[in-house]
Amino acid sequence: MGAPGQPAGHTRHMHVTREHLVGISGDLTALTAPEARDLLVRRQISATELAHAVLGQIERTESQVRSFITVTADEALAQARAADVALGGSDPGATPPLTGIPVALKDLFCTTGVQTTAGSRILEGFIPPYDATVVARLRAAGAVFVGKANMDEFAMGSSTENSGYHPTHNPWDVSRVPGGSSGGSAAAVSAGQAILSLGTDTGGSIRQPASLCSVTGLKPTYGRVSRYGVVAFASSLDQVGPFSIGVEGSAMVLQAIAGADPMDATTAPFAVPDYRSTIRDGVKGLRIGVPAEYFTAGMEPDVERLVREAIQTLTSLGATVHPVxxxxxxxGLATYYIIAPAEASSNLSRYNGIKYGLAALDEVDMTRAMDATRQRGFGNEPKRRIMLGTYALSSGYYDAYYRKAQQVRTLIKADFDNAFASVDVIASPVSPTVAFKMGARTDDPLAMYLSDVCTIPVNVAGLPGISVPCGFDHQGLPVGLQLIGKAFDEATLFRAAFAYEEATSFHRQRPPLAEQADSEASVNQAAMGAGNAAGGPQRAPHA
Amino acid sequence: MNLTPEDVDHVATLARLGITAEDRSRFAEQLSDVLEHFRALHALDTTGISPTAQVFNIHSVMRDDVARPSLPREQVLANAPRQEDGFFRVQAVLET
Structure with missing residues (x-):
């Protein structure tokens, strides 16, 4: 947690002062969540200032990045004012842990009174009458909601190009995709448009965009986090998780949202450990498994090199490496693309123009109205998956496809069980490639599906996985390291990922687009006499 | 595995999904490609392997059967494309 501009791990400023911060960059949007919490609690900054900073960053960068479907500026400022009242009390340290911290929500979390589209035109105008459990928990934790982030329609995709509204651009290179399906959530945090965000991961939809945008992203264990009020895609695979700059922010979010929920019977009745209490325990003696199968043909040489270097860094910190x-x-891919579409075809049957969303009111016959509603409201990818899933479940094909895939799922999970008998975490790449050009894979569904070849087996087995920034390729594009954990052992993932980021500085590098906005902000602040804007954040990527 | 345009029509009917002639030929081609790629699964011997529907063995979560307040009717109907007298209104199902 070194200050921006200094090599991380060199000196650690647990208590960054406002003056120090302003002297470095003048930009509150570069703060990590624990830094923001520290400054808020010590009243060095106000929640309102922080909200204005991220909303200003949205205003400056959104035309290039397009992370959001809806920006809720008024609501954010109202929540920030309430946070400032709480923080102004006699014991600001006793306020809930995310008080005043700006969070972006993927647009498939139901938010009372705020449109929730799941990236689909079929849900345009849908205003939920209730909060998803994760939204309610973040609200109770004091979070400030800045907006609803863009996504591939119904979370189906790996590039956020399948959004029914507009594509999102990668802040590191706006001609490239941010990954998906939680591309808006990843891009928002990367560009400083939010300090934290929430996404979902069914086959890699948190980890892959985190990797492509150089932020931390965690997919928790299946059952760790409630899905009540989350638009469903594939119910045996979907899981909710955080994005952050730095690992500790993700730990703070998981702490707030994890745990059993009476409204979601698939949540596990296990106690949630205090993640930050063990995050600094280091990796001495940690056994890291490296699966040869995850370093395969089609992987870009820079990706393989940087991931292997990251594993080497963990070794130098005291971990041991073991082939698994x-x-x-x-x-995994074949198994997933039978199971996920099958479940999706069932989940998406509710969009029929009766209870909410788009309706073909011009049709007088009910079945024709349903056909027309779904034809007009769904984009190509949901249609493909509904077709694929319906086919796999249809009479005569069920055993050959769906049952077969469920049996192979058993075998994939057994592999992980065997490996975890002798290692504590498994390390691999997140994505076989860096961010690809927009449009490069839109006409080839299979090529798009291969984006998730290293992340999908983790969902199939229900395990937790984290993506942490581990460097930049020869073009300056981000690469992520995936660490996979035992079921319900997110604490070890946080500990290993935190040790790694403390030894490196990749997570501190910001996309030039966010920095350009910074220097404008710095100049403005310097002109107002707020401090010397010299220095500037570390320019990325370094050589 | 080759999906014919007729197969696509049949599946679209099952899924209540209206499709155009263009969709029909495109989906036939794309879905055939995807299914072809997944053929490798058929070669795996899964004799005696039980299927996994859900990864962790959490079964039959029970709660007390106690009535609780639910959302007010007007909130539930607020998003309905059409409503009448406190109900969702749908198109005719039977011919009159």
């Missing part, structure tokens, strides 16, 4: 084998993972 996950032979059935090569069938």
């Amino acid at each position: 084998s996950l032979p059935y993972s090569e069938h």
Whole structure:
């Protein structure tokens, strides 16, 4: 947690002062969540200032990045004012842990009174009458909601190009995709448009965009976080998780949202550990498994090199490396693309123009109205998956496809169980490639599906996985390291990922687009006499 | 595995999904490609392997059967494309 502009791990400023911060960059949008919390509690900054900073960053950068479907500026400022009242009390340290911290929500979390589209035109105008459990929990934790982030329609996609509204651009290179399906959530945090965000991960939809945008993203264990009020895609795979700059922010979010929920019977009745109490325990003696099957053909050489260097860094910190084998993972993609569409075809049957959303009111016959509603409201990818899933479940094909895939799922999970008998975490790439050009894979569904080849088996097995920035390729594009954990052992993932980021500085590098906005802000602040804007944040990527 | 345009029509009917002639040929081609790629699964011997529907063995979560307040009717109907007398209104199902 070194200050921006200094190599992390060199000196650590647990208590950054406002003056120090302003002297460095003048930009509150570069703060990590724990830094923001520290400054808020010590009243060095106000929640209102912080909200204005991220909303200003949205105003400056959104035309290039387009992270959001809806920006809720008025609501954010009202929540920030309430946070400032709480923080102005006699014991600001006793306020809930995310008080005044700006958070972006993927647009599939139901938010009372705020449109929730799941990236689909079929839900345009849908105003939920209730909060998803994760939204209610973040609200109770004091979070300030800045907006609803863009996504691939119904979370189906790996590039956020499948949004029914507009594509999102990668802040590191706006001609490239941010990954998906939680591309808006990843891009928002990367560009400083929010300090934290929430996404969902069904086959890699948090980890892959985190990797492509150089932020931290966690997919928790299946059952760790409630899905009540989350628009469903594939119910045996979907899981909610955080994005942040730095690992600790993700730990703060998981702490707030994890745990059993009577409204979601698939949540596990296990106690939630205090993640930050063990995050600094280091990796001495940690056993890291490296599966040869995850370093395969089609992987870009820079990706493989940087991931192997990251594993080497963990070794230098005291971890040990062990080869493990996950032979059935090569069938993960096929297994997933039968199970996920099958579940999706069932989940998406509710969009029929009766209870909410788009309706073909011009049709007088009910079945024709349903056909027309779904034809007009769904984009190509949901249609493809509904077709694929319906086919896999249809009479005569069920055993050949769906049952077969569920059996292979058993084998994929057994591989992980075997590996975890002798290691504590498994390390691999997140995505076989860096961010690809927009449009490059839109006409080839199979090529798009291959984006998730390293992340999908983790969902199939229900395990937690985290993506942390581990460097930049020869073009300056981000690469992520994936750490996979045992079921319900997110604490070890946080500990390993935190040790890694403390030893490196990749997570501190910001996309030039966010920095350009910074220097404008710095100049303004300097002109107002707020401090010397010399220095500037570390320019990325370094050589 | 080749999906014919007729197969696509049949599946679209099952899924209550209106499709155009263009969709029909495009989906036939794209879905055939995807299914072809997944053929490798058929070669795996899964004799005696039980299917996994849900990864962790959390079964039959029970709660007390106690009535609780639910959302007010007007809130539930607020998003309905059409409503009448406190109900969702739908198109005719039977011919009159």
